Amino acid sequence: MKKRTFDIIFIILATAILIVFSEYHVLEKYIAFAIIPILVAYFLGQYSQKNFKN
Numbered sequence: 264m265k266k267r268t269f270d271i272i273f274i275i276l277a278t279a280i281l282i283v284f285s286e287y288h289v290l291e292k293y294i295a296f297a298i299i300p301i302l303v304a305y306f307l308g309q310y311s312q313k314n315f316k317n
Contacts, residue, residue, distance in 0.1 A: 266315035273307055 277300065284290050290297075 266311050269311045269315060273304070277304065 281290075281300075
């Protein structure tokens with residue numbers, strides 16, 4: 264899998280999850296946990312850079 268494909272899949276997945284959470288008003292209750300997806304994205308980026316070097 265290429266790095267670009269991995270990035271696009273992650274962006275689509277993250278967007279879908281945020282849309283679902285927004286529709287059910289989950290984001291309003293748990294806004295303090297917003298740092299967790301940012302950390303997940305950071306570590307996935309580190310993983311993809313190590314494993315999918317161009």
